[in-house]
Amino acid sequence: MDSGTLTAIATILLVLVGFAQILILNSQKRQTRIALIAQYRQLWTRCKEYFGNVIFIGRETGEYYQIHNETKLKELEELVSKHRLDMPTTWALESVQNVFNVLDELTTRILQGHLKVSDTYPIVGTGFLRHSRPLRQLLDSEYHSVYFSSHSDKNHRQIHKEMQNWLIYHDGLRRRCLILIDIFWAEAVRLEDLPPSDIRSAADAKKKTGKQNRRRIFRETIRLNGLKKLFLAMKLSRFLKRAEYKSFWNFKGLKRSRLDKMEKNWTKRLLREK
Numbered sequence: 569m570d571s572g573t574l575t576a577i578a579t580i581l582l583v584l585v586g587f588a589q590i591l592i593l594n595s596q597k598r599q600t601r602i603a604l605i606a607q608y609r610q611l612w613t614r615c616k617e618y619f620g621n622v623i624f625i626g627r628e629t630g631e632y633y634q635i636h637n638e639t640k641l642k643e644l645e646e647l648v649s650k651h652r653l654d655m656p657t658t659w660a661l662e663s664v665q666n667v668f669n670v671l672d673e674l675t676t677r678i679l680q681g682h683l684k685v686s687d688t689y690p691i692v693g694t695g696f697l698r699h700s701r702p703l704r705q706l707l708d709s710e711y712h713s714v715y716f717s718s719h720s721d722k723n724h725r726q727i728h729k730e731m732q733n734w735l736i737y738h739d740g741l742r743r744r745c746l747i748l749i750d751i752f753w754a755e756a757v758r759l760e761d762l763p764p765s766d767i768r769s770a771a772d773a774k775k776k777t778g779k780q781n782r783r784r785i786f787r788e789t790i791r792l793n794g795l796k797k798l799f800l801a802m803k804l805s806r807f808l809k810r811a812e813y814k815s816f817w818n819f820k821g822l823k824r825s826r827l828d829k830m831e832k833n834w835t836k837r838l839l840r841e842k
Contacts, residue, residue, distance in 0.1 A: 604683055609691050611670050621663035625731055626702025629721040635699070651723040657730055664706070664731045668745050675744040678751065679789045681800050685807065689755045697756055700749050706731055707746050747788055750781045751804070754811040757822065764831035767811075771822050774812045782808050 620635035624644050627634065634641060647659055674691070677683040704711045709732055735742040753770060756762050774781070782805040789801035806820075814821035835841075 601683060601687060604677065605687050605691065608670070608674055608677075608688070611673075612691050615667050615670055618663040618666040621660065622667045622706070623699045623702050625660055625663070625724075625728055626699070626706045629724045633698075648721065648723045648727060651727055653726065657727050660727050660731055661734060664734060668735065668741060671745045671748050672741045675748040675751075676792065679744070679747070679785075679792050679797075679800075679804070681793075681797060685751055685755050685804075689752055692752065694756060694761045697749075697752055697762065700753065703749060704746070707735055707742050707749075709736070743784060743788060747781075747785050750785065750808055750811075754808050757811045760830065764827055764834050767822065768827050768831070770811060771813050771827075778808070778812045782806075 616635075620640065621644065623635050624641065629645075629648075636644070651657060674683070674688050678685060678688060706728070735745075753762075757767055757770075760767075785808060786801045786805040789797055789804060793800070809818045809821055812818055812821050814823050
């Protein structure tokens, strides 16, 4: 066997070894991702009680759509009635810190490329997005001024403001939690997991806010990783366009005709029409 043949065989073996190493590395990454998903699923499950408290704080007094049952809501209303301006509202702070810290960790994992959007979305699901408004009312003071009524209970408003202040003081966490809502909303739109009317309403709003949201996720990804994750920053920024209307520059966006059809079918199912 001449030297040329030996060299060719050695080259083939090296290629095979390299290919095997790539497969092993990908398998290890997949196992790590699965372990992370399981970890965050457990964390979120343990946060359910806190999440209910956060939604109670984020919504107005007496709003119908809550997470907690009537007994728990009465307990919270009793705590609200005992609110004092000269003392921190520890039960509310504990809830806000636990919930938003977990959401912040999830966002960071996505922005660092450790987890995919499709991996993390099922952890919280559409139940999380149905409460996106009260979450935004806590995370975004401008959103609060539009939706939170001045007629709400005074103590409730004070607690709401106190929680908002805590989030303002932790601005990076606040930004990343807003990013997570945007990411999950885009994923829910992609999967058609939301009522068509909600999808349309959000798409209308994103005519004004879409560019700002995409800029925010791009900058945050670069801030966390530097330019080495430039491609990921661009990819995530483009991903948010799925929740916006289709256009020449957004071929993966929402088709109005598809939304019309979804709404028609959704209404028929809701009314039990054949």
